[in-house]
Amino acid sequence: MxxxxxxxxxxxxxxxxxxxxxxxxxxxxxxxxxxxxxxxxxxxxxxxxxxxxxxxxxxxxxxxxxxxxxxxxxxxxxxxxxxxxxxxxxxxxxxxxxxxxxxxxxxxxxxxxxxxxxxxxxxxxxxxxxxxxxxxxxxxxxxxxxxxxxxxxxxxxxxxxxxxxxxxxxxxxxxxxxxxxxxxxxxxxxxxxxxxxxxxxxxxxxxxxxxxxxxxxxxxxxxxxxxxxxxxxxxxxxxxxxxxxxxxxxxxxxxxxxxxxxxxLMPAPPVTASMSIVSGLAGVFSGFKHRVVELSALAGVDPRDVFFELGRRQSIAGQEDLIVDVVAELSARQTTR
Amino acid sequence: MxxxxxxxxxxxxxxxxxxxxxxxxxxxxxxxxxxxxxxxxxxxxxxxxxxxxxxxxxxxxxxxxxxxxxxxxxxxxxxxxxxxxxxxxxxxxxxxxxxxxxxxxxxxxxxxxxxxxxxxxxxxxxxxxxxxxxxxxxxxxxxxxxxxxxxxxxxxxxxxxxxxxxxxxxxxxxxxxxxxxxxxxxxxxxxxxxxxxxxxxxxxxxxxxxxxxxxxxxxxxxxxxxxxxxxxxxxxxxxxxxxxxxxxxxxxxxxxxxxxxxxxLMPAPPVTASMSIVSGLAGVFSGFKHRVVELSALAGVDPRDVFFELGRRQSIAGQEDLIVDVVAELSARQTTR
CATH class of the missing domain: 3.20.20.70 (Aldolase class I)
Structure with missing residues (x-):
């Protein structure tokens, strides 16, 4: 054994x-x-x-x-x-x-x-x-x-x-x-x-x-x-x-x-919520979540699109600035549609 | 595909x-x-x-x-x-x-x-x-x-x-x-x-x-x-x-x-609590849980022992009476130790 x-x-x-x-x-x-x-x-x-x-x-x-x-x-x-x-x-x-x-x-x-x-x-x-x-x-x-x-x-x-x-x-x-x-x-x-x-x-x-x-x-x-x-x-x-x-x-x-x-130790055990599933699928550090959700709401874009785009760009922890760029780009794309 | x-x-x-x-x-x-x-x-x-x-x-x-x-x-x-x-x-x-x-x-x-x-x-x-x-x-x-x-x-x-x-x-x-x-x-x-x-x-x-x-x-x-x-x-x-x-x-x-x-729909999403893990390991219908926990507490036996014993006896839904038997036996064993 x-x-x-x-x-x-x-x-x-x-x-x-x-x-x-x-x-x-x-x-x-x-x-x-x-x-x-x-x-x-x-x-x-x-x-x-x-x-x-x-x-x-x-x-x-x-x-x-x-x-x-x-x-x-x-x-x-x-x-x-x-x-x-x-x-x-x-x-x-x-x-x-x-x-x-x-x-x-x-x-x-x-x-x-x-x-x-x-x-x-x-x-x-x-x-x-x-x-x-x-x-x-x-x-x-x-x-x-x-x-x-x-x-x-x-x-x-x-x-x-x-x-x-x-x-x-x-x-x-x-x-x-x-x-x-x-x-x-x-x-x-x-x-x-x-x-x-x-x-x-x-x-x-x-x-x-x-x-x-x-x-x-x-x-x-x-x-x-x-x-x-x-x-x-x-x-x-x-x-x-x-x-x-x-x-x-x-x-x-x-x-x-x-x-x-x-x-x-915990207010409640972890739950696999939708945004965690998306960050997992996108391969993005889940610590980005709060900022992605917050900035997406401000700009009126879907935070799930932001996660998948961050994943395509291979973002890693420390690159939180990239979130702003992606949100701005997705927002601009929506506006020009 | x-x-x-x-x-x-x-x-x-x-x-x-x-x-x-x-x-x-x-x-x-x-x-x-x-x-x-x-x-x-x-x-x-x-x-x-x-x-x-x-x-x-x-x-x-x-x-x-x-x-x-x-x-x-x-x-x-x-x-x-x-x-x-x-x-x-x-x-x-x-x-x-x-x-x-x-x-x-x-x-x-x-x-x-x-x-x-x-x-x-x-x-x-x-x-x-x-x-x-x-x-x-x-x-x-x-x-x-x-x-x-x-x-x-x-x-x-x-x-x-x-x-x-x-x-x-x-x-x-x-x-x-x-x-x-x-x-x-x-x-x-x-x-x-x-x-x-x-x-x-x-x-x-x-x-x-x-x-x-x-x-x-x-x-x-x-x-x-x-x-x-x-x-x-x-x-x-x-x-x-x-x-x-x-x-x-x-x-x-x-x-x-x-x-x-x-x-x-739900007060909170499901959590894999300890008794669910035990019932899964024991292979016992989880619907037994409330009765196992309740009767075990009354008799002063460990509900986990009850679940594992129910598993050994291949209990199935509808055999809730078996819970009483198992709890009573485990309790008697403790007393005679």
């Missing part, structure tokens, strides 16, 4: 759904429940990772220091994970996280920009933490490109490399092709898959990833995350077990942790 | 989530929206089908007559579907539905009891309606058994035969095996798949069904249905299209219909 390591970013990716406002009590109580369930890695942080709390993307209710010390104190069996986007956080933030006892440190970069993680992966290798590199918006890169960037990240010192389906765009065959190529490229280094549920495929895609050789899979309690949410953790685990993969997680305690998360 | 016929039981299976209280206005407005989206078949009725409204299982807010005439008047392109469980409804109810203009009439029976549908399928063949036979709780029967009962239903006059994953228990490989066997057994007669989302697999299982030869797939707006809900229709359609299957449905109008359904 092959083993799969479950990595739980409920207390990091879920922050996106509540504008980073999880309080210390909520962090502690969920971390304790996850620990009781023997979830191998519990990730915590601002939604955008270490050092990201700011006026522009949203200030977290709790500082990085307090998040890290709170979760560290709550874990007896589980390892603690953190996430960082180079540019948003620094090696100083990584140092701080390691001093707080972070065991697994993930560096996130755009799918084809593994080189941005070189310095941080090198730093982590010297500091002795388990270093992962995750390629985001991975539907925008081919299997061969992802394999190349995964191998490069391993060369920089990554001890785990993976892909995030940030836009929730993948069908299972897309995942199979990408994970297989990456596994071929990195040999025994664990390969990671992180799904989103915009097209209702998160659980099935995670199974496809494991079938193709991935051995670290992410899931959040009730799918807690922005928009359609992440892979639902307490569904993923028993489904993987039914496929013959071992997780070492206690099912009842896992369900208890998910019930606690629904009661104490 | 192969064609898939989408069958939409939002206004019938969704009734389970609101104790059969959809009003005539809600029925009309959703039917009109579904018609605009060109959904091929719009099914309406009490959750348990024609003739089922009663004190015991719940009285519908609107009579069968009013449901049928309301939806019939709202459809210009879509065909109208109805559902009936022999014993709950009669040939008189079928007659009434046909007189009201029902185009597609489904007879539901337990997975291995196709013979119960013989008389009704014969009646429908003579009456000239398109007759379907759907085998419920189909995870309790082997592919060979389902193939045998599908072929038998065709012999009785069914022009479509299918399976319902009533407990939401299937993994995709289960669906592939069952649909393939049925397609082999019935040749050119359309094969139907109706999924539930207890294990997050409804969309993926529906794709697997089509890949295996099914050509009629059920889905409900936002997955509207009891517990974890059904296959989410407005996700299913574009995902099928991305797999290369044509549905003839207008995506934007479909999303509009789903938005309307969320606003006007």
């Amino acid at each position: 092959r083993n799969v390591v479950i990595h739980d970013p409920t207390l990091r990716d879920g922050q996106h759904a509540v504008k980073h406002q999880l309080g210390a009590d909520a962090l502690r109580r969920y971390a304790e429940a996850a620990d009781t369930a023997r979830i191998p890695v519990v990730e915590v942080g601002h939604g955008n990772g270490l050092g990201a709390s700011s006026f522009q993307v949203g200030s977290a209710a709790v500082s990085d220091d307090e998040m890290l010390s709170t979760v560290r104190e709550s874990l007896r069996h589980s390892r603690m994970g953190v996430f960082m986007l180079p540019g948003w956080g620094t090696c100083g933030d990584l140092r701080k996280a390691i001093d707080h006892g972070a065991d697994v440190v993930r560096i996130g970069v755009h799918a084809t920009e593994s080189s941005l993680a070189e310095r941080h992966l090198g730093f982590l290798r010297e500091a002795g933490a388990e270093a992962h590199c995750v390629l985001m918006m991975s539907h925008m890169a081919s299997p061969a490109e992802l394999a190349e960037h995964a191998a490069q990240a391993v060369g920089f010192g990554a001890q785990g490399v993976g892909i995030m389906d940030s836009a929730g765009h993948f069908l299972s065959s897309d995942v199979t092709a990408r994970i297989s190529a990456m596994v071929d490229a990195v040999g025994t280094v664990p390969v990671i898959f992180h799904g989103h549920n915009n097209l209702g495929m998160a659980v099935a895609n995670s199974v496809a990833a494991v079938d193709a050789g991935a051995s670290i899979i992410d899931g959040c309690a009730r799918g807690f995350g922005a928009g359609a949410g992440n892979t639902q953790l307490e569904v993923l685990v028993p489904v993987l077990e039914r496929h013959g993969y071992a997780t070492g997680i206690d099912l009842y305690a896992l369900l208890d942790a998910a019930d606690l998360a629904e009661r104490e | 192969r064609n898939v016929v989408i069958h939409d039981p939002t206004l019938r299976d969704g009734q389970h989530a609101v104790k059969h209280q959809l009003g005539a206005d809600a029925l009309r407005r959703y039917a009109e929206a579904a018609d605009t989206a060109r959904i091929p078949v719009v099914e309406v009725g009490h959750g348990n089908g024609l003739g089922a409204s009663s004190f015991q299982v719940g009285s519908a807010a609107v009579s069968d007559d009013e449901m049928l005439s309301t939806v019939r008047e709202s459809l210009r392109h879509s065909r109208m579907g109805v559902f009936m469980l022999p014993g709950w409804g009669t040939c008189g109810d079928l007659r009434k539905a046909i007189d009201h203009g029902a185009d597609v009439v489904r007879i539901g029976v337990h997975a291995t009891e196709s013979s119960l549908a013989e008389r009704h399928l014969g009646f429908l063949r003579e009456a000239g309606a398109e007759a379907h036979c759907v085998l419920m709780m189909s995870h309790m029967a082997s592919p060979a058994e389902l193939a045998e009962h599908a072929a038998q239903a065709v012999g009785f006059g069914a022009q479509g035969v299918g399976i319902m994953d009533s407990a939401g228990h299937f993994l995709s490989s289960d669906v592939t095996a069952r649909i393939s066997a049925m397609v082999d057994a019935v040749g050119t007669v359309p094969v139907i798949f109706h999924g539930h989302n207890n294990l997050g697999m409804a969309v993926a299982n529906s794709v697997a069904a089509v890949d295996a030869g099914a050509s009629i797939i059920d889905g409900c707006a936002r997955g509207f249905g009891a517990g974890a809900g059904n296959t989410q229709l407005e996700v299913l359609v574009p995902v099928l299209e991305r797999h290369g299957y044509a549905t003839g449905i207008d995506l934007y109008a479909l999303l509009d219909a789903a938005d309307l359904a969320e606003r006007e």
Whole structure:
């Protein structure tokens, strides 16, 4: 029976759904429940990772220091994970996280920009933490490109490399092709898959990833995350077990942790609403949603057309200015019809 | 490009989530929206089908007559579907539905009891309606058994035969095996798949069904249905299209219909809560939930243990008495520990 390591970013990716406002009590109580369930890695942080709390993307209710010390104190069996986007956080933030006892440190970069993680992966290798590199918006890169960037990240010192389906765009065959190529490229280094549920495929895609050789899979309690949410953790685990993969997680305690998360972390569990489906189909980062809807309403254009056009233009996070351009163009086209 | 016929039981299976209280206005407005989206078949009725409204299982807010005439008047392109469980409804109810203009009439029976549908399928063949036979709780029967009962239903006059994953228990490989066997057994007669989302697999299982030869797939707006809900229709359609299957449905109008359904039909979209996951894993009809939870609380036993034990005993709807037995036994075991 092959083993799969479950990595739980409920207390990091879920922050996106509540504008980073999880309080210390909520962090502690969920971390304790996850620990009781023997979830191998519990990730915590601002939604955008270490050092990201700011006026522009949203200030977290709790500082990085307090998040890290709170979760560290709550874990007896589980390892603690953190996430960082180079540019948003620094090696100083990584140092701080390691001093707080972070065991697994993930560096996130755009799918084809593994080189941005070189310095941080090198730093982590010297500091002795388990270093992962995750390629985001991975539907925008081919299997061969992802394999190349995964191998490069391993060369920089990554001890785990993976892909995030940030836009929730993948069908299972897309995942199979990408994970297989990456596994071929990195040999025994664990390969990671992180799904989103915009097209209702998160659980099935995670199974496809494991079938193709991935051995670290992410899931959040009730799918807690922005928009359609992440892979639902307490569904993923028993489904993987039914496929013959071992997780070492206690099912009842896992369900208890998910019930606690629904009661104490979230106003309501994620729903796959129409705009999430459209952003998933278009392959556009769902974080664009509020601005797309707002600007489309102002200009009297259909926000769904805006999403599909943004997808055709291969827009990525950080290119919010493109939304204005697309809305203006679609509006002009309507006027001249 | 192969064609898939989408069958939409939002206004019938969704009734389970609101104790059969959809009003005539809600029925009309959703039917009109579904018609605009060109959904091929719009099914309406009490959750348990024609003739089922009663004190015991719940009285519908609107009579069968009013449901049928309301939806019939709202459809210009879509065909109208109805559902009936022999014993709950009669040939008189079928007659009434046909007189009201029902185009597609489904007879539901337990997975291995196709013979119960013989008389009704014969009646429908003579009456000239398109007759379907759907085998419920189909995870309790082997592919060979389902193939045998599908072929038998065709012999009785069914022009479509299918399976319902009533407990939401299937993994995709289960669906592939069952649909393939049925397609082999019935040749050119359309094969139907109706999924539930207890294990997050409804969309993926529906794709697997089509890949295996099914050509009629059920889905409900936002997955509207009891517990974890059904296959989410407005996700299913574009995902099928991305797999290369044509549905003839207008995506934007479909999303509009789903938005309307969320606003006007349901208090909130379905959530895959822990007890739904357990009933799916156990392979037990989710309609048992309230009674399992209630009796377990009274007896101080874990309702999850009750569900798994009911699964081991292969309980089916109508065997609610078994819940009392199982709860009592588990309670006695605890006491004697």
